[in-house]
Amino acid sequence: MSKRLSQVSLSLVAGTNRRDVSDVELARGLSAGESWAIGVTWYRFAPMVLTMAERSLGSRSDAEDLAQDVFLSVFRRARTLREPEKLRSFVYSFAIFGLKSELRRRKLRAWLSFLTPEVLAELAHRSVDVESRDLLHRFYALLDRLSPRDRLVFSLKELESMTIEEVASVMDISVSTVKRSLAHAMARLSRWIMADPGLADVFDTRRWQR
């Protein structure tokens, strides 16, 4: 255990033009414990992980926490990456695993009533008005009611605009399971939305017409 970290030198001095290295070189750098590779990996993939996590969880601070865990895992396990050209998928797999764990943890915390999860959605709501924020609060409260798998499938498909096949691939489940989960999630969400007067009127307002 200590061997892994001790070989990751933590001096943050970046070489010039290192940010332009290919994923293959980057993966090799990480695997070799090159210090520059840590910063470059972060800047290359953290935006992807942060936005995906924030959209899925509805909380920027939770997304930041998750990204920290994801990249710590990536750096610790870099040596296990057999195909360096698949570094992006490698990072993605840790992100999906982290999201699954976080959603399960939330469900568990909700079950243990004395550890109510903090769900005061705090998205990076720039240019979003108060009413839109209210809608987002309500929407994420509904997402919290879905099972972790249904929620993640819905988030990846609808919020991350992945195809069914991509969702199946990153979640390591079958296409038919994705389709079933998605249909289930959408049916339940639609029903809950229509049962909420504050949300049901959303589409009747002109501003939502697209």
Added chain:
Amino acid sequence: MTRGPDDDHRELRALNALTTLARDTVQRPSTAQLARGLNLLFARATAYRSRTRVVRWSLAGLLAAVCTLLGVQLVVVLRGRVPEQRAVEYRVEGGSVLAGGYLRDSGEDGVRLLFNEGTKVNLMPGARGRLRSLDKEGTRVVVDQGTASFDVARSKDRRWLVEAGPFSVAVKGTLFTVSWDPSSERFELRLQHGSVVVSGPIASGDIELRAGQRLLVNLPKAETLIIEEPADGSTPGASHASPTLSAEPDPAAPALAAGRSTAQDTPLAIRSSAVTASSAGNKVERKSSWADDLAHGHWDRILEEVERRGVDTTLEAVTSEDLFALADAARYRRRTDLARAALLAQRRRFPGSSRSLDATFLLGRVEEARDKTRAIGWYDEYLRRAATGSYAAEALGRKMVLTNELKGRSVARPIAEEYLRRFPKGSYAEAARVACGEP
């Protein structure tokens, strides 16, 4: 009652509208956010070794604790008494809370909300606001217009969110006043104690403020003004009791940030915000840097160091990150010539870097005060080189505004149409609609 295809269609449209809102709301993290994350990551990586050792040895103890907790929970549930977090309660002075959380004053002294957790909110006379939500996770207060002061009691369990127009202030425990004027789209925040994080449309990242700082944002001009004030509020006009939102920026204001914030401006901190650890030990050493100085508002420290080293020498010697920090510090202190020189040096010395592109945009911002035609030239170059870059919306918006000022609405109209087509929800969308003659 039977459900028809119309009902299904209605449901799907509502779901799609919400999904689109959730998808579009989240934006790419700012450079400052990424820099903070990387520093934290290194600190955590360093701490990991010692922590895992402790965790390994105390695993048995932890399991025992979890079992005990579960046992306690079981007993509590069986007894039918679920412990609740202490409910947040409040009382209102000088007014009442109407349906929808609207605060109405009954006199001329404004409305005061006193919470049992110790937080005090004071809506100044003439201000309009709402208590938007209040639950065990946190509290949201909206300032629709005017000025309100907040003395928020520190709590690790609850979050406070203050919203004023398009701005959002995340609070832990602090004393500050916030003002919002929707007609002139001006936002002001004075921070007496503690720290807050402000999100808003002017910056693509958060603005972190520390005690004694005052933030002024003028949305139409895309200006962000950060002013240092004594933390005790002794500066005239910094009074906690009667803050006002001035119509024009304070001419004595020392810091002018053109469209970006201190936090956002923090350059990538790989080199300059260095955290080092020896491979043999766990000691973490944090080196001071211009990026850190910038993030903490120590702009004068950077400028003094430049004066000491010599401007020309500095511009030729420092790293790309430090050049960027220097340009920002100079802009905040209205040293526009120095800012311009640093940005030009950035372009000349690091032509292929992403910061060179950012410098092109910022040169436009700096140049606006001297030569608007030249500023448009910089924006054009930025848009040519980075049509989908981080500042594309801002560059196109500024180009539209300047063109409107210099050549009139008819010339600005095609730019406005392009802006609306590309950034229908952007900061300049309203101005673009006006330029297009839309209602």
